[in-house]
Amino acid sequence: MALEKMARVDQRQSLTVVEIAKRAGCSIATVSRVLNRPETVAIGLRGRILRIVDELGYVPNGSARALRSSRSRLIGLIVPTLDSAIFTRMLEGLESRLAPAGASLVYSATGYDLDREIRVVRNLIEKGVDGIVLVGTCHRKETLKLLREHKVRFAVTYALSEDDSIPSMGFDNRSGGALAANYLADLGHKNLAVIAGVTRENDRASGRLEGFLAMAERRGIDRSSIVVVESPYEFSRGRAAAKIILDQNRHVSAIFCGSDVLAVGALHGCKDAGLRVPQDISMIGFDNLDIAEYLTPGLTTVDVPARVMGEQAANYFLADRNSLDIYSRVELETRLIVRESTAPARDRQ
Amino acid sequence: MALEKMARVDQRQSLTVVEIAKRAGCSIATVSRVLNRPETVAIGLRGRILRIVDELGYVPNGSARALRSSRSRLIGLIVPTLDSAIFTRMLEGLESRLAPAGASLVYSATGYDLDREIRVVRNLIEKGVDGIVLVGTCHRKETLKLLREHKVRFAVTYALSEDDSIPSMGFDNRSGGALAANYLADLGHKNLAVIAGVTRENDRASGRLEGFLAMAERRGIDRSSIVVVESPYEFSRGRAAAKIILDQNRHVSAIFCGSDVLAVGALHGCKDAGLRVPQDISMIGFDNLDIAEYLTPGLTTVDVPARVMGEQAANYFLADRNSLDIYSRVELETRLIVRESTAPARDRQ
DNA sequence: TCGATTTATGAAAAGGTTTACATCGAGAAC
DNA sequence: GTTCTCGATGTAAACCTTTTCATAAATCGA
Numbered sequence: 001m002a003l004e005k006m007a008r009v010d011q012r013q014s015l016t017v018v019e020i021a022k023r024a025g026c027s028i029a030t031v032s033r034v035l036n037r038p039e040t041v042a043i044g045l046r047g048r049i050l051r052i053v054d055e056l057g058y059v060p061n062g063s064a065r066a067l068r069s070s071r072s073r074l075i076g077l078i079v080p081t082l083d084s085a086i087f088t089r090m091l092e093g094l095e096s097r098l099a100p101a102g103a104s105l106v107y108s109a110t111g112y113d114l115d116r117e118i119r120v121v122r123n124l125i126e127k128g129v130d131g132i133v134l135v136g137t138c139h140r141k142e143t144l145k146l147l148r149e150h151k152v153r154f155a156v157t158y159a160l161s162e163d164d165s166i167p168s169m170g171f172d173n174r175s176g177g178a179l180a181a182n183y184l185a186d187l188g189h190k191n192l193a194v195i196a197g198v199t200r201e202n203d204r205a206s207g208r209l210e211g212f213l214a215m216a217e218r219r220g221i222d223r224s225s226i227v228v229v230e231s232p233y234e235f236s237r238g239r240a241a242a243k244i245i246l247d248q249n250r251h252v253s254a255i256f257c258g259s260d261v262l263a264v265g266a267l268h269g270c271k272d273a274g275l276r277v278p279q280d281i282s283m284i285g286f287d288n289l290d291i292a293e294y295l296t297p298g299l300t301t302v303d304v305p306a307r308v309m310g311e312q313a314a315n316y317f318l319a320d321r322n323s324l325d326i327y328s329r330v331e332l333e334t335r336l337i338v339r340e341s342t343a344p345a346r347d348r349q
Numbered sequence: 350m351a352l353e354k355m356a357r358v359d360q361r362q363s364l365t366v367v368e369i370a371k372r373a374g375c376s377i378a379t380v381s382r383v384l385n386r387p388e389t390v391a392i393g394l395r396g397r398i399l400r401i402v403d404e405l406g407y408v409p410n411g412s413a414r415a416l417r418s419s420r421s422r423l424i425g426l427i428v429p430t431l432d433s434a435i436f437t438r439m440l441e442g443l444e445s446r447l448a449p450a451g452a453s454l455v456y457s458a459t460g461y462d463l464d465r466e467i468r469v470v471r472n473l474i475e476k477g478v479d480g481i482v483l484v485g486t487c488h489r490k491e492t493l494k495l496l497r498e499h500k501v502r503f504a505v506t507y508a509l510s511e512d513d514s515i516p517s518m519g520f521d522n523r524s525g526g527a528l529a530a531n532y533l534a535d536l537g538h539k540n541l542a543v544i545a546g547v548t549r550e551n552d553r554a555s556g557r558l559e560g561f562l563a564m565a566e567r568r569g570i571d572r573s574s575i576v577v578v579e580s581p582y583e584f585s586r587g588r589a590a591a592k593i594i595l596d597q598n599r600h601v602s603a604i605f606c607g608s609d610v611l612a613v614g615a616l617h618g619c620k621d622a623g624l625r626v627p628q629d630i631s632m633i634g635f636d637n638l639d640i641a642e643y644l645t646p647g648l649t650t651v652d653v654p655a656r657v658m659g660e661q662a663a664n665y666f667l668a669d670r671n672s673l674d675i676y677s678r679v680e681l682e683t684r685l686i687v688r689e690s691t692a693p694a695r696d697r698q
Numbered sequence: 699t700c701g702a703t704t705t706a707t708g709a710a711a712a713g714g715t716t717t718a719c720a721t722c723g724a725g726a727a728c
Numbered sequence: 729g730t731t732c733t734c735g736a737t738g739t740a741a742a743c744c745t746t747t748t749c750a751t752a753a754a755t756c757g758a
Contacts, residue, residue, distance in 0.1 A: 016714055027738045032716060042736060057498065062476045063421060064714035066412035067743050074455070074476065082441055083639075088431045095458055099469075104476055106423070107454045109444055120448075127411045127423065127453055149406065235643050264643050271645075290432075294584050294613050296620075296645050365744060376708045381746060391706060413744030416713050704755070711748085721738075728731085 015058050023056075024049045035060060066128050073103045075317050076124035076132040080112045084233050084261050086287045086306055087135070090157060093310025094133065101318050103130075112232075114201055118142050125150045131317040137161050137168070138203040155316050157309045158204055160331060169312040169330035173204045176302045176334040177211030180256045180284045183300075183336055185219035188345035189254040189282060192216060193227040195241040195266055197258040205230075208258050208286060227252060231262065238265020239272070246273045253281055253345050260285035260292050263299055267341070278343035288337050298339030305332040364407050372405075373398045384409060415477050422452045424666050425473035425481040429461040433582050433610050435636045435655055436484070439506060442659025443482065450667050452479075463489050463550055474499045480666040486510050486517070487552040504665050506658045507553055509680060518661040518679035522553045525651045525683035526560030529605045529633045532649075532685055534568035537694035538603040538631060541565060542576040544590040544615055546607040554579075557607050557635060576601060580611065587614020588621070595622045602630055602694050609634035609641050612648055616690070627692035637686050647688030654681040 197205030257263035263285030285301035546554030612634030634650035
């Protein structure tokens with residue numbers, strides 16, 4: 001009797017495919033087949049096994065599964081940070097597609113540090129992820145080397161890779177910046193300023209800035225006349241940057257911000273300086289965060305298809321080897337969303 | 350020669366502990382030891398092995414490791430959504446502590462659906478996570494059963510569990526609501542309204558509402574006089590809710606919102622109705638999102654220690670069995686952050 | 699110097715699954 | 729009726745670690 005009890009305890013300890021097979025009177029191979037490709041098992045036996053699985057509450061051991069099949073159903077997501085809601089939107093897009101397929105998302109942050117990115121990638125590879133989503137095209141050689149040597153599927157988002165061998169689902173940051181410059185030029189603004197993100201080792205921030213400057217020039221605005229300040233994507237930094245710009249250049253009539261977060265801060269910076277938006281100064285953001293619409297004034301901004309990027313990336317990782325090419329490059333568009341923070345330039349001294 | 354080449358290809362295919370051992374002239378056990386408890390291996394041999402590991406770029410196979418040691422270094426995070434930045438803050442807190450310990454975060458969303466939560470939990474257990482972070486105290490029995498049967502460490506956040514056997518790191522939502530009611534009473538407001546989150550199967554939303562109503566009553570405001578509207582946490586819903594409230598009750602002088610997201614919307618709803626905040630109507634939010642400070646007017650709100658909850662949860666999951674109790678319950682405080690969206694009640698007809 | 703204790707290393711099993719290959723039976727083709 | 733195919737199932741190896749136990753060497757106390 002004591003023995004029986006112990007046996008029962010033993011069973012409880014871990015419920016494996018062996019126990020299921022025993023109860024169903026079949027081999028463990030068949031149980032495995034039912035779990036993975038049910039159509040290959042005769043309907044009767046299949047039903048019996050499924051019922052037992054359900055009754056006993058059997059949950060397969062993912063580690064064993066991953067070890068043997070070398071597929072973990074884990075997708076790594078590496079972003080600079082989630083502080084700014086823009087990456088969150090991509091994450092939600094990814095997860096929404098991954099979850100129904102039984103895949104999960106492993107999240108890691110780099111804090112905009114490319115060296116840290118290397119370590120993060122290594123860690124994710126160690127965890128056995130089937131794929132990794134990266135942000136931007138600028139990465140350390142070692143990062144790519146790791147990815148390639150370990151044959152981990154990966155893709156780049158929030159930008160389009162020039163390298164054809166690197167799958168990317170994103171948009172052209174330069175065009176986005178150009179959109180803003182073009183619109184400001186249309187409104188007759190001639191004295192421009194930019195609060196860019198930190199452009200060092202950040203292709204998105206530098207792309208937006210470069211695109212803005214190039215288009216401004218094309219529209220007849222002297223590039224060197226444009227005041228550029230870089231700052232990290234934080235409300236307070238945007239505010240401070242606006243202050244710096246306005247202190248030094250009272251005649252600036254429009255500011256383009258590399259992100260909506262910066263723009264929110266800059267809006268306050270203008271207020272601090274006693275300037276009204278858009279009457280005295282126009283403001284354009286980038287990202288089109290949900291909040292942009294609910295600011296006062298509503299923020300004119302460049303919309304970024306963040307959620308779609310996530311969904312498309314999911315498609316890519318879920319695709320089987322053959323149809324990989326179909327999903328390996330997705331070019332999306334930015335569009336200008338005009339709200340109340342921009343107005344025609346007033347003649348000012 | 351052809352054979353040699355093939356052998357080399359074979360090696361490339363997957364670099365394991367065996368190869369490291371071969372090159373170091375030791376057993377695989379020793380390699381494993383160097384990787385896991387380096388201090389148990391003689392310094393010389395250890396160095397040699399480490400160098401080889403580095404040279405060859407060996408990365409341990411996490412699945413095999415997890416299978417054998419039954420620890421995956423994966424922590425699951427299950428939240429309703431990341432749309433609202435409040436959960437993002439916790440996520441960042443969690444990740445910031447987990448990453449240095451070599452652990453990673455697996456993210457899953459439930460969309461406020463407790464049945465979906467069951468499936469998500471099962472999926473995470475299957476992935477072999479070492480622990481699971483849950484939001485709130487309200488869960489299906491089956492969810493807890495799964496967690497217990499599979500002996501997965503778990504904790505509840507954003508609330509305090511009444512059940513002592515359930516670890517929680519959170520705060521009392523009722524007190525938070527009470528804080529708001531108390532302050533509005535202090536300001537002399539008598540005609541109150543609440544835009545609560547959807548309270549069904551949501552202990553946080555209902556706790557905040559209940560705490561608010563109870564405190565209002567204590568402060569001499571008739572509970573039944575308070576207008577309550579429930580809506581999902583979306584800007585547009587907050588706006589619509591405010592409209593409903595103001596249409597039906599022009600004499601309402603203060604609105605408490607169950608989240609800052611609702612408050613942002615409600616702020617707009619007031620503007621739509623031609624009311625000025627705080628001169629005509631006061632507004633209090635909940636969460637103290639970063640944006641709250643940057644709204645116009647700055648939003649008075651109840652601060653939630655989201656990041657700290659994440660950090661504390663990480664501590665709990667990182668703790669070893671013995672010191673588990675120390676971390677298993679962390680009671681945090683909410684505090685009222687007063688900004689410009691609240692003002693003393695004016696006498697109005 | 700000798701036995702006792704500790705330290706460093708190795709051999710081999712175990713962890714739970716997937717999958718290549720073998721087997722068996724039944725129906726199809728001739 | 730015999731051979732072939734095909735579908736359903738079983739057997740056993742393989743995936744790559746960690747870890748227990750054993751062994752050998754080194755240290756220590758007396």
